[in-house]
Amino acid sequence: MLNEDRLFPADPGTRAIARRLYAEVRDLPIVSPHGHTDPAWFALDEAFPDPATLLVVPDHYLLRMLYSQGIPLESLGVRPRDGAAAATGPVETDPRRIWRTVAERWHLYRGTPTRLWWEYSLERVFGVTERLSAATADAIYDRIAECLAKPEFRPRALFERFDIEVLATTESPLDTLEHHKALRSSGWRGRVVTTFRPDPVVDPDTPGFLANLETLGRITGEDTLGWKGYLSALARRRRDFMACGATATDHGHPTASTADLPPDQAAALFETIVSGRASPAQAELFRGQMLTEMARMSLDDGLVMQIHAGVHRGHNDWMRRTFGPNLGDDIPVRGEFVTALKPLLDRFGNERDLTVILFTLDETVYARELAPLAGHYPVLRLGPAWWFHDSPEGMRRYREQTTETAGFYNTVGFNDDTRAFPSIPARHDVARRVDCAYLAGLVAEHRLDEDEAREVAVDLAYRLAKQAYRL
Template sequence: MTEQWQLDPDRALPADPTTRDLARTIYRHAATLPLVSMHGHVDVDLFADNQAFGDPAELLITPDHYLVRMLVSQGYRHAELGVPHRDRDSGGDPVERDPRAIWRRFCENWHLFRGTPTRYWLEHELAEIFELPAPPSAKNADVLYDQLAETLQRADFRPLALLDRMNVQILATTDSALSDLSSHGRLARQLGPARIVPTFRPDSLVHVGHHAWTAEVDRLAEVSGVDTGDYQGFLAALRQRRRAFIDAGARATDHGHLTADTTPLPTASAERIYRDALAGNVSPADTEAFAAHMLFQMAEMSAEDGLVMQLHPGVLRNHSGEIYRQHGPDQGFDVPVRVEFTRSLRPLLEKFGLSDRFRCILFTTDETVYSRELAPLAGAYPSVRLGAPWWFLDSPEQMRRFRESAVETAGFYNTSGFVDDTRAFASIPARHDLSRRIDAGYLAKLVAEARLGMDEAMDTMVDLAHRLALTAYAAPHD
C-alpha cells in the first residue's frame, strides 16, 4: 500500500454536469479560506498540554460520539470501544485498554458508515490530513494503525501544529461556567488572545434539579468570590464569571435547554425557587420554570456585556439511563424532540429582540421548524441569526434542505455561518469542507437558474465560508 488514497475532487457537489461545473468554480473560490470554528467541544487542555496523541483510537474513535453510537447501534458496547466508566462504582463491562483492538473493530465495520456524514468526515481526515494509503478494512487495519501511530508521534501532528495544518484561524471551546480558565490564559499568552477562546456554558447552574446543583453553586461562590447564599448573590456571581470569560477572550454563551421557553418569573418567585433548591426541596415544575426564567436572565446579561447568546433546545439528554450511569453524558444517547420557538421566545424577543446591544443565534435539531418558525424570526428581528445545520442535521441532504427552507425567508445574511459542533478535533476541516461544498452546490443552482450572478455567488460563498461567522461571533467590544 504505497499509493496515496485519492478522494474524488467533486465529492458532494451536484450530479448535474452544468451545475457541477459552476459549483466547482464557486467551491474553489472558498476552499482554502481559514476555518472559523466558533462552536465546538474540543477540550482546551488538549492544546494547553500540547502532547502527542496517544494512539489512533484515542484521537479518532473513542471521543467521536457519532462514530461510537453507530457501532453501539450494531451491538458493540461502549466499553469495547474504549469509553471509560464514569467512576469505579458504575459497573458494566471491562473497558478495552488495547487501542489496536479498538481500531480493528472500527476497520472491520467500515461498511456501517456508508451513506452517513461520518463516512465523509472520516475519509477526509484519514486521506487528506493523515495521508493514509487506503480506506479502512479488516485486512489493512494493522498496517493503517502502524502508519497512523507513527504519524501521530511527529511534532507536526501535535495539537497546536495540527491547528495550523488544518488552517484554523480561531477555535472556540465550550467551558463550564465554573472553569478557572487557566488553560485559556496560558494559550492566550502563547498564541495571542484570539486564537483559542472559551465559551460560557452555565447549564448545570441554571437547572436547579441537577443532582450536583448545590455543590456547583458552592463552587460558583468559590471561583467568583461572590456569596451565592441567595438568589441575588447567584446572579451577581454569574455576572462575575461572564466578565472573567470575556477577559479570557470569550465571544459567546451556550445554552442547551430541553425547551425554548424564556418566560421570566417575578423576582419573589425566583427567590423562593432558589431557596427551595438550596434546601433540596424543589419541584419538577419549579425546576422547569426557573430554567426558562434563567434563559431570560442570560439574555438580559448578554444585552449588558455583549456576549452572543447561542440557544439550542430540543434534545432529550441521556436517553439511556444505563449508559449515563456507566459512562456519563455525551455518549451518543441524546435524542432530538419536537420544540416550539415562536411563542416560547416571544418574552425574550419582546424585551431584547429589537435591541442593538443583544445578539442571539438559534439552533435546532428539528428541521421542520426552519421555514415555519426560525427563518421568519431571523428574517425579522435584527438581533437574531439562524444557526447552521448541526448535530443530526449536519449531513449533505439536510444542509441542502436548510438552504432551500431558510434562505427564501431569512436570506443568507441572517444566518451565522458554519459551526462544526465537534468533540472530534481532527474532523473540524472535514465538516467545514462538506458545508462549503453543499453551499457551493446551492449557489451554483441559483446561478444556473439565472437567479444569481456568478460574481455574486462567489462573493456569497466567501461570506458563508468565512466572513459571516466572524461577524456573528464578533467580540463583545467590537
Template sequence: MTDPSVSPFVDEHSAASGDALLPADARTRAIARELYDAVATAPIISPHGHVDPRLLLEDQAFRDPAELLITGDHYVTRMLHSAGIELGDLGLDPSRRVDSRDIWRLLARNWDRFAGTASGYWLSHELSSLFGVDPELDEDSADRVYDHIASALAQPDFRPRALFDRFGIEVLATTDDPLDDLEPHRALAADPSFAGRVLPTFRPDAYVDPSADTFVGNVSRLLDATGEGATFAGYVAALAARRAHFIAMGAVSADHGVLEPLTVDLDRIAAEELFQRAMAGQLDAAGARLFRGHMLFQMARMSVEDGLVMTVHPGVRRNHHTETLRKYGPDTGHDIPVRTEYTENLRPLLEAFGIVSGFHLVLFAVDETVYSREVAPLAGFYPSVYVGAPWWFLDAPDAILRWRSAVTETAGFYRSSGFIDDTRAFLSIPARHDTARRVDSSFLARLVIEGRVSLAAAHRISRDLVSTIPREVFKL
C-alpha cells in the first residue's frame, strides 16, 4: 500500500487504470482513450443526488471506513444482505452498536460476490484511486486495509470539503423535503471559504400521494407553514409557495419519484372533491391514483410557470419487503423495479405543455424496454422532453452502453440529460462519473470506427456530454 494522499494505479487492469472499461479492440480502444483523456478531469456537474448538505457544511472527518463505504451505500448493503447477512450486522439498526471493523470484515469475506457488479467496480475505483490500496480484499488483508483507510480519513485532505475540491465537483444538487428550511444550503452559499455550488431540489412525493400514511399530516403541516386554507386551491398555492422558497435558495429542479407516470387533467370541482376525501382518509385506491395523476400534471404546470426543471423517476416499488421496512426504514436496498409506460400516461401533460418554450421534462426509467420504444421517440419530437441518464440498477457499464444504443439512433446525444449519479455515497461520485465518461468514450469510438461520426465530432460530443448538455438541460 502507498501514501493515501496520492492516487496511483494499482495495476493496468484496476478500476482506476487508463484502459478500464475501454474496448478490447486495440484500434477502437486507442480512439476511446483519446476521447476519455480529453474529458477525464473535466469538472463534475451533479444535478441530481442525495448527499446530505450538512456533510459539507460541518466538514467533519468521516468516522470510519465501514460507515463511509458500506453502511451508507445501499448498493453495497443490499448485495451483502443477499448473501444472508442481516442489515443490522452492517450498522443499519440504530438501536444496535456494531463494531465497524467487524462490518468491514464482512465486506472482505464476501468481496468475490461483488465481481462484475457496478457497486464492486465503484468500490474498487474508490479504494485504488483515493486510498492507493489494492482493491482485492480478503480476510487476510481486511484489517490492514481498514487501518490504512482509517489513517487516511484522519488527515485534513480527506475532509468532505477537501474531497469536494479534489473530486472537481462544480455543482452538487441534493434532494429535499418541501418543508425543509434549507439552512445548510444558505450557509454554504454565504460561506466565502467554500467555492462549490450546492443546490436544493424540491421533492414533493410525500405531499402528493394520498395512499401514504403520512399524507394527511404532511399536508396539514404544509398548510400551517404557508397559512393557506384547507382547500385544493390552498393546497396547490402552498406547494407553489414552497417551490418559490426553493428557487430563492438556488434550486433548479423538482424531482418526482412516482410508481407510474400517470398524468390527469381534472376540473376544479373534481380535484376539490378528491382532495377533501383524501384529507378525510376516505379515498379509495382508484381515487388515490387519480389524485396522484392530477398532481403530477399540476407539478408540470408549476414548472412551466416557475421554470424548475421537472425530473420524473418512475417504475420502482418502494420498500418491497415489509419486515425490512419496519426494522430498518426506507432506502435500505429493497426497492424493486416494475414495468413503466410513458406514452399514454404522459399524453395529457404533453398535450398541454410539451411544446411550451422553457419547459424541461427529464424522463428516467429502470425499465430498459421503455428507452427505445417510448422515451427516445418522445424526446425526438417534444422540445420539452429529455432522456434521463441510466438510473439505479442501470447506471452500470454494460447498461449504460445499452442505453446509448437504445436512445441515440432516435434522439441523438443532445436530447439526453448528461450523466446523473443519483447517489448518497459521497465518495462514489467521481467513480460513477468516471464510469460514464469511459463508457461514452467507448460508444463514440465505435461510431468513429464505423464511419458514423467523425473524430472531431466525437471530441465535441464527448465534451458536451459532461458540460454543455447538463448545463442546458438543468438550466445551470
C-alpha cells in the first residue's frame, strides 16, 4: 500500500508542512509539455495488448537494470534487428514469462525511481496493492490483464482519468502527423499536441541523413539540398507542426555547442554537409549553427526551444548493432554551456520574446553554469532534472543547486519525458511530492514563509509549465 507520506521529510514538523503544501497541488491537472508517448494510442484508442508489452518491453529503465545483472534482452521480449548477427538466445514471446522474469528480480530496483513509479501505477491505475515478487507475479499479471480488456483502460479513458490537461508528444519533421491530424478532427476533447524535433534532418550523424533531407524535400516541395530551400522547408514544417498544436521545438544534441556564422559561410558549410564529406568538427559546427537558425525561426513563429544536450547515445557497440537504439546504453557525458551557448546568446540572449529551455545530464553545471546563465539572460530557462536525474535525489539536488542563484521563476515546472503512458501520474506525483518536501524544508528553516511556499508549490506543479511552454 502506498503510504500517504511517501517522499516527505522524516522530521514531523517539516512533514506536516509538506502535507499541507501537497494538499494544494495533489489534485491539480497534469500539464505534460514534453514526452514521448505514441499519438497513435490516442488517435486509434485501441486496447493495450498485455501487461508485459505495455509495461516492460518499452521501459528502458527497467530493461537496463536487468541487463546489467546478466539477464539477456531476448528473455525480456526484445527482438534483434532484422539481419543482426544471432543474439544470445531465443526471444521470449510469452508475456507472462517476461513478467515473471521482472517480478523475480524486483529487489534489484530497491531505492530506484522505477520502484516508485511502478508501485504508484500498479496501485492507482490497476488496484494492485501487494508487492511484486515471484510469489505474486501471476496474480498481479492476471489482474492487470483483466483491466486492460476493459474499455475504461483504453488510452483516451486513462487520459481523462489521469486528468491530463495537455500532453505533448515529439515527432520528427518527416512524420506525417497523421495521428495528430486524426485526433484533431476526431471530436475527442483531450488535448494532445506535437513537438517539432528536427534532429533527423539537422544532425548529419543521423543514419540516413541525406535520405532524410530528400524526404523533407518531397514533403515540403522545397529544394532541401540547397541552404535556402532547406531553411524554408524547416520553417514550413514548423508551421505544419503548429497546426497540430505544437508550441515548442526540441533538440537532442551531443553537446550544447552553438555557432553563428555569416550567411555565406553557413551556406558553404551546408554544401559540405550535403556532399557527405563533412568532418566530425564540421558536423558539430553545423548542429551548432542550426540551433541558432532555430532560435531565429522561434523569434518569428513563437515556438519555445528546448535543448537536451550531453548524451553519448548507443555506447554499447554490440547492442546497438544487434538490437538497435534506446535500450539503456545511452550514457551521459561531461557538459559545458558557458562557451558552447555564447554564439547563440550573443545573437539572441537579450531577446524578451524568445524562450530557450536548457536540460543537462551533468549535474555539475547546475550551480556553476546553468543557474548563473538562467539567472542573467532573459531568453534562458532551466528545464527540470532530466532522465537519470528524474528521481527524488536528482530533483532535490536540482532545487538545492539552482534555486539560490536562478530562483524558482527561471525554471519551468516538471516534464515527465516518458513513453510509459501509465506512469505519467506517478511521475508527476513524485515531482510534486519532492518539490513540496523541498519547500517544506525552506519553511521549516524560516527561509520562506508558508503562504509564499504554497504559491510556489502551485507554480512548480502547474503554472510554470503552462507559461514557459505557452500552453
